Amino acid sequence: xSTTTSDKNTATVLNNGPVYYTEITGSAxxxxxxxxxxxxxxxxxxxxxxxxxxxxxxxxxxxxxxxFNTTLLQDLLIFLLYPQGTALWLTGPTGCxxxxxxxxxxxxxxxPVLDLTLNNRFEFGDLRGQxxxxxxxxQEHATxxxxxxxxxxxxxxxxxxxxxxxxxxxxxELSALNDVIExxxxxxxxxxxxxxxxxxMFRLIVTGNSNGAGDDSGLYQGVQQQNVxxxxxxxxxxxxxxxxxxxxxxxxxxxxTIDANIRKLMCKxxxxxxxxxxGTETSQATISIPFSTRSLVNWASTLQFxxxxxxxxxxxxxxxxxxxxxxxxxxxANAIALTVFGETWNQA
Numbered sequence: 001x002s003t004t005t006s007d008k009n010t011a012t013v014l015n016n017g018p019v020y021y022t023e024i025t026g027s028a029x030x031x032x033x034x035x036x037x038x039x040x041x042x043x044x045x046x047x048x049x050x051x052x053x054x055x056x057x058x059x060x061x062x063x064x065x066x067x068f069n070t071t072l073l074q075d076l077l078i079f080l081l082y083p084q085g086t087a088l089w090l091t092g093p094t095g096c097x098x099x100x101x102x103x104x105x106x107x108x109x110x111x112p113v114l115d116l117t118l119n120n121r122f123e124f125g126d127l128r129g130q131x132x133x134x135x136x137x138x139q140e141h142a143t144x145x146x147x148x149x150x151x152x153x154x155x156x157x158x159x160x161x162x163x164x165x166x167x168x169x170x171x172x173e174l175s176a177l178n179d180v181i182e183x184x185x186x187x188x189x190x191x192x193x194x195x196x197x198x199x200x201m202f203r204l205i206v207t208g209n210s211n212g213a214g215d216d217s218g219l220y221q222g223v224q225q226q227n228v229x230x231x232x233x234x235x236x237x238x239x240x241x242x243x244x245x246x247x248x249x250x251x252x253x254x255x256x257t258i259d260a261n262i263r264k265l266m267c268k269x270x271x272x273x274x275x276x277x278x279g280t281e282t283s284q285a286t287i288s289i290p291f292s293t294r295s296l297v298n299w300a301s302t303l304q305f306x307x308x309x310x311x312x313x314x315x316x317x318x319x320x321x322x323x324x325x326x327x328x329x330x331x332x333a334n335a336i337a338l339t340v341f342g343e344t345w346n347q348a
Contacts, residue, residue: 020051020052020053021049021050021051021052022049022050022051022052022110023047023048023049023050024047024048024049024050024108024109025042025044025046025047026042026043026044026046026047027042028050028108028109029042029068029073029108030064030066031065031066031067031068031249031253032067032068032069032070032073033067033068033069033070033245033246033249034069034070034245034246035069035070035071035243035245035246036243036245037243037244037245037246037248037249038245039249040070048077048081048109049081049109050108050109050110050111051109051110051111051112052110053110054110056110056112058112058113058114058159059106059107059110059111059112059113060103060104060106060107060113061107062104062107062108063104063107065253065254066100066104066253067242067246067249067250067253068101068104068105069101069242069246072101072237072239073101073105075237076088076101076102076105076237077105079203079205079235079237080105080109080111080160080203083203085181085182085183086181086233086234086235087177087181087203087204087205087206087233087234087235088203088204088205088206088234088235088237089166089205089206089207089208089211089212089231089234089235089236089237090102090205090206090207090208090237090239091207091208091209091210091211091212091236091237091238091239092209092238092239092240093209093240093241093290093292094209094220094290094292095290095292095293095294095295096239096240096241096242096292096293097239097242097293097294098207098239099115099162099164099207101239102160102162102205102207103115103162106160111159111160111201112157112159112160113159113160113161113162114150114153114154114159114160114161114162115161115162115163115164116150116162116163116164117163117164117165118163118164118165118166118168118169119165119168119169119222120168120169120170120222120224122168122169122170122173123173124173124174124176124177126149127149127150127151128148128149128151128152128186128188129146129147129148129149129152129188129191130146130147130149131144131145131146131147131190131191132144132145132147133145134147146188146190146191146194151180151186152186152188152196154202154204155180155186155196155197155198155199155202156196156197156199157199157202158199158200158201158202159201159202159203160202160203160204160205161202161203161204161205162205162206162207163204163205163206163207164206164207165207165208165209166206166207166208167208167209167210167212167215167223167224167226168208168222168223168224169224170224171224171225171226171227171230172227174226174227174230175226175227175229175230177204177230178229178230178233180198180204181204181233181234182233183198184198185197185198186198206234208223209223210223211231211236211238212225212226212230212231212234212236213225213226219288219290241270241274241292241293242293244264244267244268244270244271247267247270247293247296248263248264248267250293250296250297251263251266251267251296251297251300254297254300254301255300255301255303255304257304258300258303258304262313262344263300265340265341265344266296266299266300266313267296268340269336269337269340269341270291270293270295270296272336272339272340273287273291273321273333273336274290274291276332276333276336277289277290277291286329286332287325287329287332287333288325288326288329289321289324289325289329291321295320295321298319298320299316299317299320299321302316302319302320303316311345311346311347313337313341313344313345314334314337314345314346317337321333322334
């Protein structure tokens, strides 16, 4: 993983701002796993630039048990350190870890983040700001003042702006970000033509279930096809569900008290359910809801509270997956579980 920022040009740019920076080493990323489940070891000389101030309330909460996928971590770090006039679009199925990966990388770099979720009523002005009554400390009366929203705040301070479900937004509204992505000033005409100059550490990241070309699967209602010219300004990073080896590492950190063999079977079940969702060359899809890594983690972390239940594995999974299925799908999911777990599935 070669993302060192020791070159002179990068150092010069970073030192021009009012914020102080520090070097972050690979030890900040406690658990990094390759696709085959083996642990990735950072070169001791590896380093990258992070923020020195770890007290900013906008820094995402650090999850010490979070497991990074080597390839995804590398792609995120390369973008954050070398954006080169682009934004980053992360596309992938629901619950595969698009947003959490960004948040956990930012938490290790002490990089403040503003994140919000878009919808089909989103307007670009929602990111920009509005006039409102404000009363500063010591003021006797409230006065009208222009209040900056997420975009100018992130641009001025060098924060990461994360826009989730970006493909639900109108293509015309999302295209208004084009100038900002290319590094030009944000002009706020309604505030006397105010111009917000982007801080060199400002980054824009969006997530979506599609890659901007619309949704042919029919699973994600409301997804809109985005403007081709706007999409040309994004790096496109595909995020998939982790491999069984990576998910085993995740469960080991989340629920170390679960028997190792049970954890392995839980991950195998997750993989089998995804096959049932997607379908194979020889069989059609039998499940209409994807089995996400989020569901797997919730299943494992809740299992300890149902050890007195008749069937603990089944009871805890009902809360996060089985009860969301139709009766026919639930029957199919239980059949797969019986194949994977054997009689353990129906035992306490």
